[in-house]
Amino acid sequence: MKDVAAAAGVGLKTVSRVVNKESGVSPAMAARVRAVIDELGFRRNDSARLLRTGSTASVGLVLEDIGDPFSSALSRGVEAVAREHGCLLLTGSSAEDADRERELALALCARRVDGLVVVPAGGDHEYLLPEAASGLAVVFLDRPGAGIEADAVLSDNAGGARAGTAHLIAHGHPRIGFIGDLPHIHTCAERLRGYREAMRAAGLPVDERWIATGPTDPATVGRAVRRLLTGGPDGNGGPDPTAAERAAEPVTALFTANNRVTLAALQALAGLPARPALVGFDDLELAALLSPGLTVVAQDPEALGRTAARLLFDRLGHDTSPPRRVELPTRLIVRGSGEVPPA
Amino acid sequence: MKDVAAAAGVGLKTVSRVVNKESGVSPAMAARVRAVIDELGFRRNDSARLLRTGSTASVGLVLEDIGDPFSSALSRGVEAVAREHGCLLLTGSSAEDADRERELALALCARRVDGLVVVPAGGDHEYLLPEAASGLAVVFLDRPGAGIEADAVLSDNAGGARAGTAHLIAHGHPRIGFIGDLPHIHTCAERLRGYREAMRAAGLPVDERWIATGPTDPATVGRAVRRLLTGGPDGNGGPDPTAAERAAEPVTALFTANNRVTLAALQALAGLPARPALVGFDDLELAALLSPGLTVVAQDPEALGRTAARLLFDRLGHDTSPPRRVELPTRLIVRGSGEVPPA
DNA sequence: TTGAAAGCGCTAACAT
DNA sequence: ATGTTAGCGCTTTCAA
Numbered sequence: 001m002k003d004v005a006a007a008a009g010v011g012l013k014t015v016s017r018v019v020n021k022e023s024g025v026s027p028a029m030a031a032r033v034r035a036v037i038d039e040l041g042f043r044r045n046d047s048a049r050l051l052r053t054g055s056t057a058s059v060g061l062v063l064e065d066i067g068d069p070f071s072s073a074l075s076r077g078v079e080a081v082a083r084e085h086g087c088l089l090l091t092g093s094s095a096e097d098a099d100r101e102r103e104l105a106l107a108l109c110a111r112r113v114d115g116l117v118v119v120p121a122g123g124d125h126e127y128l129l130p131e132a133a134s135g136l137a138v139v140f141l142d143r144p145g146a147g148i149e150a151d152a153v154l155s156d157n158a159g160g161a162r163a164g165t166a167h168l169i170a171h172g173h174p175r176i177g178f179i180g181d182l183p184h185i186h187t188c189a190e191r192l193r194g195y196r197e198a199m200r201a202a203g204l205p206v207d208e209r210w211i212a213t214g215p216t217d218p219a220t221v222g223r224a225v226r227r228l229l230t231g232g233p234d235g236n237g238g239p240d241p242t243a244a245e246r247a248a249e250p251v252t253a254l255f256t257a258n259n260r261v262t263l264a265a266l267q268a269l270a271g272l273p274a275r276p277a278l279v280g281f282d283d284l285e286l287a288a289l290l291s292p293g294l295t296v297v298a299q300d301p302e303a304l305g306r307t308a309a310r311l312l313f314d315r316l317g318h319d320t321s322p323p324r325r326v327e328l329p330t331r332l333i334v335r336g337s338g339e340v341p342p343a
Numbered sequence: 344m345k346d347v348a349a350a351a352g353v354g355l356k357t358v359s360r361v362v363n364k365e366s367g368v369s370p371a372m373a374a375r376v377r378a379v380i381d382e383l384g385f386r387r388n389d390s391a392r393l394l395r396t397g398s399t400a401s402v403g404l405v406l407e408d409i410g411d412p413f414s415s416a417l418s419r420g421v422e423a424v425a426r427e428h429g430c431l432l433l434t435g436s437s438a439e440d441a442d443r444e445r446e447l448a449l450a451l452c453a454r455r456v457d458g459l460v461v462v463p464a465g466g467d468h469e470y471l472l473p474e475a476a477s478g479l480a481v482v483f484l485d486r487p488g489a490g491i492e493a494d495a496v497l498s499d500n501a502g503g504a505r506a507g508t509a510h511l512i513a514h515g516h517p518r519i520g521f522i523g524d525l526p527h528i529h530t531c532a533e534r535l536r537g538y539r540e541a542m543r544a545a546g547l548p549v550d551e552r553w554i555a556t557g558p559t560d561p562a563t564v565g566r567a568v569r570r571l572l573t574g575g576p577d578g579n580g581g582p583d584p585t586a587a588e589r590a591a592e593p594v595t596a597l598f599t600a601n602n603r604v605t606l607a608a609l610q611a612l613a614g615l616p617a618r619p620a621l622v623g624f625d626d627l628e629l630a631a632l633l634s635p636g637l638t639v640v641a642q643d644p645e646a647l648g649r650t651a652a653r654l655l656f657d658r659l660g661h662d663t664s665p666p667r668r669v670e671l672p673t674r675l676i677v678r679g680s681g682e683v684p685p686a
Numbered sequence: 687t688t689g690a691a692a693g694c695g696c697t698a699a700c701a702t
Numbered sequence: 703a704t705g706t707t708a709g710c711g712c713t714t715t716c717a718a
Binding site: 344345355356359362363387388389390391392393394395396 | 710711712713714
């Protein structure tokens with residue numbers, strides 16, 4: 001900019017005015033400056049500008065895994081709203097690792113993003129307190145944060161799981177298996193709660209060996225599927241190994257608690273002759289084209305992302321009301337797999 | 344930082360040294376400074392730091408649509424490599440719009456990203472020349488750029504389409520329909536070229552009415568599917584309307600040129616009694632679980648992203664060799680839908 | 687080992 | 703309508 005001013009033989013501020021389309025510059029002067037700008041290929045350095053003005057016109061998004069369709073739909077929602085506000089989006093993935101989440105969030109803060117949308121991987125967010133104290137707006141997405149008072153946007157996980165489980169019960173299944181990811185993850189815990197509530201509401205007992213939680217790789221989920229369907233021992237070595245080692249009653253239906261689990265379960269079931277009823281949490285792209293079609297409890301991840309971003313910008317607009325927790329409804333989509341009667 | 348220095352009663356530079364873990368500070372002093380830092384909740388402002396040092400330790404990624412599974416896999420690849428290099432990733436979507444791409448790329452440049460990975464939406468990238476001249480590294484991804492000499496990482500689109508089409512031909516289909524997205528998009532054009540080459544290599548004629556390009560919404564693709572299968576007029580009002588209005592021979596197989604087209608075509612086919620053979624470009628998550636399984640020409644989007652990012656960091660490491668074009672192979676995955684014989 | 691001064695590229699506030 | 707000065711928060715340079 002200094003170069004432009006020198007080359008055009010004008011003051012620095014005049015160039016600044018032209019670049020920022022401020023009024024108070026004669027057309028002739030503006031034209032001359034613009035000519036020099038083009039000639040020199042000058043582009044304003046926004047980092048410097050933003051350092052000076054204080055705002056950064058950018059928000060950060062910490063996802064669990066940008067490659068997961070659910071995450072990318074979230075991020076589409078956040079991006080759309082950020083864009084409406086003329087804000088750039090800085091994104092990173094935590095790979096479901098608490099340290100990485102922290103590191104990433106702090107890196108974004110060091111860049112002085114105006115606000116942060118976080119899909120929590122860790123269970124403690126106290127590390128954001130100093131940032132929040134110095135003006136950072138924070139919204140948690142998909143899962144609530146801990147150790148800091150902040151807005152959260154979630155799906156009605158328990159309600160959705162309740163509806164999905166009740167749907168299976170209504171189709172005659174008294175024994176239903178639950179397969180989820182890691183039990184300490186909020187969404188998994190809530191969906192399990194919904195499952196238990198639906199069972200209890202129907203007066204059905206729950207055998208703890210019907211509940212499988214763990215990694216979502218196809219091998220692990222495949223083992224869980226086969227165990228639940230045959231009633232074998234759980235192999236987890238739970239608090240009561242002798243009970244766990246006894247065979248459980250086989251289930252006739254499965255509730256799979258997220259998209260990756262559902263996918264892995266479908267793969268495991270593909271080889272089997274008789275298929276249990278299945279309801280999955282999260283919709284899948286080809287769900288309607290399977291046979292039978294896949295019955296799911298669908299979230300609206302893009303709406304989740306948009307809602308979180310709106311909340312964030314409300315806060316940036318100095319909305320100082322107490323932290324809110326917004327819960328978005330889920331929707332049961334009936335397509336066939338959940339209506340199979342017990343074998 | 345100034346505040347910390349004042350509160351600790353030390354010089355500014357000492358605080359800077361402690362924050363950056365530079366050597367040359369006595370342990371006692373360092374401890375005192377760190378105590379004040381914690382007390383005040385001080386966090387270094389990286390924007391200011393980077394303004395001073397010149398580098399920004401960040402790279403930009405301009406995608407077509409972050410919500411598309413293909414894009415998000417690309418971005419996972421880019422992010423992984425950026426992370427290895429301690430770089431933050433700034434991402435945005437162009438929504439397949441040239442102006443938006445430009446606007447986004449320039450916004451990232453104004454933030455002084457060190458490098459830019461661009462999935463081109465527009466056909467002209469001259470606007471990046473001034474940036475490149477002042478040191479920006481640029482790599483195009485998925486499609487080549489135009490108007491600027493830069494690296495590009497692509498899939499072997501023509502080769503993949505050739506293999507897919509040849510596969511259908513080998514299974515006895517002389518008449519094969521091609522459904523793609525917009526014909527000016529490089530990937531579509533290349534895949535169409537591959538299709539034509541395979542047909543010619545087999546000595547088969549191509550009726551232009553077997554080729555449908557346009558938007559990828561389910562309605563448009565559905566119409567194309569039905570037209571190709573029944574041999575109705577093309578309705579495009581092409582250069583030879585009278586010929587176009589004559590009925591064409593119905594095709595017995597379809598080659599769908601990207602994931603969205605494949606998805607839409609599958610939806611359209613779901614309602615139909617007799618199904619044509621189908622090979623799609625791009626793999627889909629549930630492809631193996633459909634019946635018949637979906638035969639595809641698979642790309643490796645994560646590898647595309649990683650390769651592009653590696654090339655970018657090579658350039659940032661002052662690799663000044665002439666621009667390269669890297670082409671990654673595709674893989675035909677046989678699952679059933681492409682092996683259906685002609686009706 | 688420590689610190690003062692200069693300056694990265696820009697804009698806000700105040701001249702002219 | 704245009705220019706000058708100071709300073710955003712940090713690092714670099716050089717001096718003590």
